[in-house]
Amino acid sequence: MRVVMVGTGYVGLVTGTCLAEVGHDVSCVDLSEEKIRLLKDGVCPIFEPGLENMIRRNAEHERLQFTTSLAEPLAQADMAFIAVGTPEGEDGSADLKYVKAVAESLGRLINKDMVVVVKSTVPVGTCDIVEEIIDRELDRRQVKHQVIVASNPEFLKEGDAIADFMKPDRVVVGLNDFTAETAFRDLYRPFIMDDQGKLLLMDRRSSELTKYGANAMLATRISFMNEMALLCERLGANIDKVRLGIGSDARIGRKFLYAGPGYGGSCFPKDVSALLKTSNVHGVELKVLNAVTDANERQKNLVFQKIAQHFRDLSGRRVAVWGLSFKPGTDDVRESPAKVLIQRLLDAGAFVVGHDPQGQANFAKEFGEHERLTYAESAYDALRGADALALVTEWSEYKRPNWDKVGQMMANRAVFDLRNQYESYDLISRGFHYECVGRPDSRSLPI
Template sequence: MKIAIVGTGYVGLVTGTCFAEIGVDVTCVDVDKQKIENLNRGIIPIYEPGLEELVIRNAKSGRLSFTTSLESCLDDVEVVFSAVGTPPDEDGNADLKYVLQVAKTIGEHMNNYVLVVTKSTVPVGTARKVRETIQAELDKRGLDIEFDVASNPEFLKEGNAVDDFMSPDRVVVGVESERAKKVMTRLYKPFLINNFRVMFMDIPSAEMTKYAANSMLATRISFMNDIANLCELVGADVNMVRAGIGSDTRIGRKFLYPGCGYGGSCFPKDVKALIRTAEQNGYTMCVLNAVEEVNERQKGVLFEKLHRLFDGDLKDKTIALWGLSFKPGTDDMREATSLVMIEKLQAAGCNVRVYDPVAMDECRRRIGDTVYYATDMYDALVDADAMILVTEWKEFRLPSWSVIRKTMKQHYIIDGRNIYDADELKEAGFHYTCIGKR
């Protein structure tokens, strides 16, 4: 089977590579010439564990190729996946310009049946717009060619994307014709054989499922952050509360970790987009409005703690940040809490020293040399007055506190992810602050 994946970012590259790995003939398409040139030379544009090896192996086998020209492969493929970005527009709606550009190109150049599958996260009604856009182009060309649209939202997590794609909790597919269902069933057969659930439904339900899933996860995070902030005020320990409620099987243990707010390319934009969709339909998403408000406040919580520790006098203090990516396992810094922190620290007159195992280049690309990029996690701490842990990379979990004690000027540790033991740090001579515990 031959397919094309348009958009070779975090989702498109993983999807294309993983389909190639299970024997599909895949052409990955992107408008970014540099990206495609690099991929053709075996240079992977993103950090994603396990991906590089798979890309190189499948490219060598001839099952995975890269191009900037969708037109050139359209005649050969049965399915085109669209995995281009859907960033928020200035009102918070999902901007569909890239998705519709892809649809237009397909309509302009297709010569035989194709199934057009939207993998990007898009609001309900987008598949209809994709269909109309393709049809309008075919009408202009005076052609009557059959095609189908489908929705196949992606649930992979950055940092674990390859495993998530290969062993999904579920695959959601929205279709509106038997032909499309047959094609998607054939494509996902290896997953069905492995007993992963492939769930067929109507297209609006599939589109909505993705937003509902991300909004539910964001809700759990904001709920726990709210509980954590209250714990601090009343003298409870959120770690114990978390363990206490997570053991209830109706609640479960996952996604109950308080921290310094959710970021990334998905939760913030998808929560916003769902709120806007509701507004456009005359409905108010009360819960999600609160989820967003709590998250905005939470992104400033670590700075407020620091501010209090130094009685508001942060001028010329040296602050070390451990972790820049929005979560461990990725170099993605879209909507990362670290960026909010850096901005606040600099506005307060601090010198900022940062370290991240993989996101240093991405940080430099975004904010240039406005901070000191440390050579390792200890270098970030040289003469620091305080260290703030923003992203819980594994290598930060068991540092040498004796080395840190000697390296820092003052010994304030602010743990934005609750990974350290308060008693251990106190004994080692640190002033330790975390989230949700007085």
């Protein structure tokens, strides 16, 4: 099948490359000449394990092409995907300007019957808008083509996106015209050979809401466990034990039940906010999700409160922060809990040294310069003369540090572990002050 993928961001690039991997002919289109030049040279503009090699392999086999021109590949395509960004607007709603711009371009260029697929995460009713724009542009040209607009949300975890796409839990497709069902079955058959029932067909609005609902549910689990962790600290219980007990219930499961510094990234904060905005517009109060957002903002301040309580005065103190991306396996720093921590440390007069295996450049670009904020080339370099170490992102290289070396490099042996990666007895026996989240070795904070 011949596919045009409009947008070479995270979703568009992973989707287009994985479709090419199973034999589809994919053309990825982007307005950025620099990004297209890099991709043609086999350089992936984002960090996603395994993606760059897959891009190079499929480009060499001529199944994957990159261009800034939409017209030529669209003329031969069976399907056109819209996979552009939907950034959060000032009011919390999803900004659809890029989606609308692509719809207008498609309407001006489509020269045959076509299936247009909205892959971007969009509010309920967006496919209706895309359909109206395309129909309007076709009418202006006085041409008649059957253009079916479908919803096909992505469910990709950054850091594990290729596995998620190649072996999906489900593929959700929203159609109001089910004559396009065969096209989607042909497109996704290689990915669901083990179970054709993984292709879930529904109406477009249900499909659009499924994406927001899934992310909102996962965000809710995270915030719930973070609140349980706060209660564990007060009661002397252990959140790691509680998590195992809760997660052993088959109705609940163990995924997304880890306490930590709060959720971040490009999806959960934006999607929860957009869903709340949609609900407000339609007069439906989502009390649970409002509480989820409030709990997450409070959790992002947790580690700063622990550090501030320990030192009392942070002015002139030096704090090393391990992990700047919102999760391991990605260079994405959007809504990273490290941003909140570092900003509060700087506001309190501290010096901060950050380190991240992949996200350092993006963090420096997004956060901006500050005279008391620097970055280290290695995790250990960040510790030189540090009064405290804060583990924010659980990258593999941080999991088993040489604590003798750590202790020698630090001015004060204080470790604040937001991911519960370390054993308190081991650190305390070596003379470290150690605090984590929701375990008996955490210090109780006012709730």
